[in-house]
Amino acid sequence: MPIHEKSLIRPENLITNDSLVIDGVDVSGHWSTFIKSRTITDYNEAMEDEIAALPGGENIHRCWQCGSCTNACTVNAVNPDFNPRYWIYLIRQGLEEELLRDKDIIWQCVSCNKCTYACPRDVLPEGVMKATAHWLELKGHTPKSPSTHFDEGFTESILATGKIEEGRVLRTFFQRTGQPLNQPWLVALVGGLVKRFPLGYLIRMGWSTVFRPRTSNWRRTGRAIEEYVSERRAEQAKALGLDTKGGH
Amino acid sequence: MAGDLKKVAYYPGCALEGTGHSYNRSTKEVGKALGLELVELKNWNCCGAMEVKNVDPQVQTYLSARNLTIAQDMGFDTVMAPCNGCYHNLKKAEYDLAHNPHAAEVTERISKKAGHKAYEPGGVETIHALDWIKHGVGEAELRQRAKGKLAGLKVANYYGCMYTRPRHIFPEKDQGTGSESTSKPHFMDDILAAAGAENVEFPLKTACCGGAHSLSDSDISTKLVLNILTTAEACGAEVIATECPTCHSGLEMHQVRAEKVLGRKTSVKILYFTQLLGMALGLSAKKVGVQENLSDPSEFLRRKGLG
Ligand code: SF4
Numbered sequence: 001m002p003i004h005e006k007s008l009i010r011p012e013n014l015i016t017n018d019s020l021v022i023d024g025v026d027v028s029g030h031w032s033t034f035i036k037s038r039t040i041t042d043y044n045e046a047m048e049d050e051i052a053a054l055p056g057g058e059n060i061h062r063c064w065q066c067g068s069c070t071n072a073c074t075v076n077a078v079n080p081d082f083n084p085r086y087w088i089y090l091i092r093q094g095l096e097e098e099l100l101r102d103k104d105i106i107w108q109c110v111s112c113n114k115c116t117y118a119c120p121r122d123v124l125p126e127g128v129m130k131a132t133a134h135w136l137e138l139k140g141h142t143p144k145s146p147s148t149h150f151d152e153g154f155t156e157s158i159l160a161t162g163k164i165e166e167g168r169v170l171r172t173f174f175q176r177t178g179q180p181l182n183q184p185w186l187v188a189l190v191g192g193l194v195k196r197f198p199l200g201y202l203i204r205m206g207w208s209t210v211f212r213p214r215t216s217n218w219r220r221t222g223r224a225i226e227e228y229v230s231e232r233r234a235e236q237a238k239a240l241g242l243d244t245k246g247g248h
Numbered sequence: 249m250a251g252d253l254k255k256v257a258y259y260p261g262c263a264l265e266g267t268g269h270s271y272n273r274s275t276k277e278v279g280k281a282l283g284l285e286l287v288e289l290k291n292w293n294c295c296g297a298m299e300v301k302n303v304d305p306q307v308q309t310y311l312s313a314r315n316l317t318i319a320q321d322m323g324f325d326t327v328m329a330p331c332n333g334c335y336h337n338l339k340k341a342e343y344d345l346a347h348n349p350h351a352a353e354v355t356e357r358i359s360k361k362a363g364h365k366a367y368e369p370g371g372v373e374t375i376h377a378l379d380w381i382k383h384g385v386g387e388a389e390l391r392q393r394a395k396g397k398l399a400g401l402k403v404a405n406y407y408g409c410m411y412t413r414p415r416h417i418f419p420e421k422d423q424g425t426g427s428e429s430t431s432k433p434h435f436m437d438d439i440l441a442a443a444g445a446e447n448v449e450f451p452l453k454t455a456c457c458g459g460a461h462s463l464s465d466s467d468i469s470t471k472l473v474l475n476i477l478t479t480a481e482a483c484g485a486e487v488i489a490t491e492c493p494t495c496h497s498g499l500e501m502h503q504v505r506a507e508k509v510l511g512r513k514t515s516v517k518i519l520y521f522t523q524l525l526g527m528a529l530g531l532s533a534k535k536v537g538v539q540e541n542l543s544d545p546s547e548f549l550r551r552k553g554l555g
């Protein structure tokens with residue numbers, strides 16, 4: 001049988017014999033490609049339920065492995081290792097160790113929802129990707145991804161003022177991820193703008209640092225949301241069996 | 249489409265007060281020129297953008313719903329949001345509140361604590377700037393007003409992700425003749441064609457620009473944007489027309505980044521469809537905020553006799 005998705009098999013588990021004769025038939029080289037068999041003993045049986053308990057993961061049990069999500073996926077087209085169908089399979093089987101091999105790329109889902117559009121089972125794979133990335137962070141398998149830093153900076157701004165002030169979110173983001181603000185392409189971008197409109201642009205930049213856009217009488221609303229968020233965080237930590245003392 | 253579109257509630261959203269300012273300006277100017285009145289929501293808040301849902305989806309629903317309550321309190325049955333992200337989130341809140349009891353309960357609870365009425369689904373219809381112009385004015389009038397001013401301009405219409413996906417939050421789309429399509433949207437094509445533009449066949453209308461990770465994962469975004477830019481050029485487009493501030497600034501930013509980091513230069517121009525339409529209606533480039541775009545298309549516009 002041909003080996004589909006050969007990329008999913010580790011190179012060290014693919015065996016080819018340069019010269020091999022079995023029962024008088026010469027199957028040397030390419031013809032003798034075997035996958036090394038392996039025994040799996042530790043399944044993480046809680047993994048699917050834990051991911052289903054996080055926002056976006058609720059429908060993971062509906063997946064029937066058709067592969068439409070991976071086929072439609074924006075990031076998969078750029079990086080074949082990014083494979084939502086496969087990860088859903090691993091999670092449902094409890095194959096944690098296998099999943100962890102891809103832990104550093106799962107957060108890269110760009111939320112384009114092409115998978116959601118294609119999925120015949122309403123799994124909402126986009127949500128499952130977010131829940132999985134979140135799970136990896138909560139379990140300590142990955143540090144907070146740049147994207148999580150961005151989401152949190154953004155959310156803090158909204159909780160505080162009701163609105164987003166892009167300049168501030170960007171500064172917080174670059175700070176938290178330790179990226180320099182003087183990357184050549186950013187400089188070229190801003191430089192071009194400043195050259196064309198030195199005054200207006202600088203005034204606008206300065207303006208927004210002094211007068212942050214905000215929704216008035218927001219305090220009460222912000223607090224109501226915060227209360228809800230911390231409650232949810234505690235619930236999720238409990239579902240994942242985490243110590244809640246250090247929680248938000 | 250709900251009632252009269254000659255006067256609707258306007259939800260600009262955060263991006264239109266920042267990087268998307270020229271979209272805000274050109275939308276308002278086009279409305280004025282076409283006799284469509286916009287009344288900005290009083291004391292609106294962020295819709296939750298793409299980020300809050302990753303922290304908690306119910307909070308995003310609440311944030312969007314609060315704006316719908318404001319529209320209703322102001323006596324409107326239609327709110328227009330030009331930003332794809334805002335439009336998408338208001339639509340999603342509408343859908344979730346009608347279909348997900350947990351979302352409704354959380355919105356109810358936070359609204360009560362915040363001291364305002366919780367939004368009830370069905371109260372306000374959210375429309376995009378494309379719906380607003382297509383249905384509020386119509387192609388016949390646009391054709392008459394623009395007098396073919398965009399003639400000879402080759403345009404690739406780029407709609408991005410949030411305008412059509414996920415399909416279930418847009419119940420009015422894919423309803424046959426006259427309705428918008430989620431697989432091959434055409435409202436922007438229709439509007440610009442009415443203004444005389446020559447739309448090129450562009451297969452990446454709803455491709456993703458990587459906007460969600462524009463900064464947190466810029467290498468992927470640059471690749472995705474470069475693909476959009478080079479495909480548009482290969483299709484013969486001189487301009488990519490946009491209808492979302494995130495897509496627009498993503499394309500502009502990563503056009504520069506592709507050149508500086510990957511050494512891949514593209515020259516296709518990027519303009520909001522409202523900027524193109526405004527200039528077709530005789531407004532100056534300045535009036536539609538071209539100088540506020542990150543890239544500078546003024547030389548090109550002069551050559552085309554626009555603005
Ligand atoms: S498209 Fe849906 S059902 Fe098919 S593999 Fe992906 S998640 Fe599973």
Ligand code: SF4
Nearest residue numbers: 073109110112113115
């Ligand atoms: S939302 Fe994420 S997983 Fe789904 S198609 Fe887009 S990048 Fe792939």
